[in-house]
Amino acid sequence: xxxxxxxxxxxxxxxxxxxxxxxxxxxxxxxxxxxxxxxxxxxxxxxxxxxxxxxxxxxxxxxxxxxxxxxxxxxxxxxxxxxxxxxxxxxxxxxxxxxxxxxxxxxxxxxxxxxxxxxxxxxxxxxxxxxxxxx
Amino acid sequence: xxxxxxxxxxxxxxxxxxxxxxxxxxxxxxxxxxxxxxxxxxxxxxxxxxxxxxxxxxxxxxxxxxxxxxxxxxxxxxxxxxxxxxxxxxxxxxxxxxxxxxxxxxxxxxxxxxxxxxxxxxxxxxxxxxxxxxxxxxxxxxxxxxxxxxx
Numbered sequence: 247x248x249x250x251x252x253x254x255x256x257x258x259x260x261x262x263x264x265x266x267x268x269x270x271x272x273x274x275x276x277x278x279x280x281x282x283x284x285x286x287x288x289x290x291x292x293x294x295x296x297x298x299x300x301x302x303x304x305x306x307x308x309x310x311x312x313x314x315x316x317x318x319x320x321x322x323x324x325x326x327x328x329x330x331x332x333x334x335x336x337x338x339x340x341x342x343x344x345x346x347x348x349x350x351x352x353x354x355x356x357x358x359x360x361x362x363x364x365x366x367x368x369x370x371x372x373x374x375x376x377x378x379x380x381x
Numbered sequence: 382x383x384x385x386x387x388x389x390x391x392x393x394x395x396x397x398x399x400x401x402x403x404x405x406x407x408x409x410x411x412x413x414x415x416x417x418x419x420x421x422x423x424x425x426x427x428x429x430x431x432x433x434x435x436x437x438x439x440x441x442x443x444x445x446x447x448x449x450x451x452x453x454x455x456x457x458x459x460x461x462x463x464x465x466x467x468x469x470x471x472x473x474x475x476x477x478x479x480x481x482x483x484x485x486x487x488x489x490x491x492x493x494x495x496x497x498x499x500x501x502x503x504x505x506x507x508x509x510x511x512x513x514x515x516x517x518x519x520x521x522x523x524x525x526x527x528x529x530x531x532x
Contacts, residue, residue: 279445327470
């Protein structure tokens with residue numbers, strides 16, 4: 247990221263992830279410590295009224311975080327927030343994007359606010375969020 | 382149903398160590414290839430004194446090392462099958478590095494009913510400090526409880 251040239255409207259984050267598989271969900275269950283069976287046990291998910299298991303919101307946010315720190319060094323990240331808009335289904339191919347919305351000064355440094363989204367391959371928004379990064 | 386009496390309630394603080402093997406498992410699961418998380422020299426070049434963790438990993442650390450991961454749900458009488466994650470945020474004050482020992486102090490910050498009681502939103506805030514007492518981060522999450530609605 248060439249921080250001197252950055253301006254509102256610039257899309258600086260863009261990454262596409264491979265489809266989410268049951269295997270990913272099983273691995274993430276262990277890797278994240280989130281053992282809620284609703285993400286890995288189809289019997290539990292069905293009993294809870296869902297047609298199948300579905301992705302952990304935090305797995306989707308982790309993808310967005312990865313896309314973010316591909317573009318911005320982690321030492322520059324000041325805050326990161328998301329709203330989980332819709333459940334992410336198995337097989338979803340996620341696209342994570344971030345656009346600069348504002349440049350400002352805070353904490354004695356120049357900062358940029360980014361608007362973030364994660365969409366699936368049908369264009370449905372899964373996550374909507376924002377981040378503040380130092381320039 | 383969870384009501385306003387839950388606001389201010391705190392839960393057992395969680396102490397979590399940032400272990401390299403577990404972090405590697407997380408990185409592999411996410412296909413994370415950024416050298417800053419995998420290579421000590423790359424981390425140093427990026428301005429860290431050790432190996433940093435990815436932006437959402439704080440959430441995982443709290444869940445991994447807690448004695449009872451669903452303490453909050455049982456304490457508040459919430460059925461796990463009715464819980465969804467609504468919002469999550471992190472404010473970063475100082476680096477979190479492999480080898481750190483972190484303390485998480487979660488508490489209920491808000492309880493809000495939605496859709497005439499069909500949903501309850503529970504706001505949980507958590508201060509995170511490290512082994513030197515440095516306040517490294519603040520996390521906040523909103524838990525959505527789908528309440529049983531009489532038909």
